[in-house]
Amino acid sequence: MSPSLQNLSGLDRVIHEPARLMLVALLSSVESADFLYLLKESELTKGNLSVHLSRLEEAGYVQAEKTFRGKIPHTEYRLTPQGKAAFDAYRKSLGSIFDAKKK
């Protein structure tokens, strides 16, 4: 198989999931974002958002900074360098299907 298509099967599943892809894309365009912002922008449910953010954290793609604003907990999420790298790699992999059509 053409090597460009072959790496499609090795796509990073953590990023490939649409909900997380959206989150990573969102986070890549800002320095950091809090839960409520991501909740509104992504239109996910809280449960979903929580789970997907956890998954991105486990993968080392997202870093959560928990602080307090007064007495209310506040968490800022930001992409880690690995997260940015993974996103770049992902986009590079996907690029192959865009090129593939130019036959």
Added chain:
Amino acid sequence: MSPSLQNLSGLDRVIHEPARLMLVALLSSVESADFLYLLKESELTKGNLSVHLSRLEEAGYVQAEKTFRGKIPHTEYRLTPQGKAAFDAYRKSLGSIFDAKKK
């Protein structure tokens, strides 16, 4: 949310799955292909390939033409117009994450 990112959540799951994405990309570059060709190019197992092709058929994206070559059954798979359209739409949707970075 920016409308461009919003439609990421509505990505066509039939096409989004990497194995099928690969198959659709493969089929989009040729007129038609048989099972063995797809098996080799995709490096999927036969079971997988069969299931994914069935799924693409159910979605109306792929058409299978079963014939005989001598006494051996032979199936040619090709993308339907809907399949091509769906693939184009998919690539258009994904385009948003490529643009998104240009901030």
Added chain:
DNA sequence: TAAACAGGTTTACAATACAAACTAGTTTGC
């Protein structure tokens, strides 16, 4: 005539995306 191959289908299982329910604390309205 047994083994290998073509061309798949069926089965079983493990992973996971998702919504709903729940938790724990805080603020607001009456």
Added chain:
DNA sequence: GCAAACTAGTTTGTATTGTAAACCTGTTTA
């Protein structure tokens, strides 16, 4: 001062599905 509503999530349960392995039917080859 107490109930309701809000912040900021986590946990749980379910249903889907991607995957490999086993199976199947027939054909060719040694």
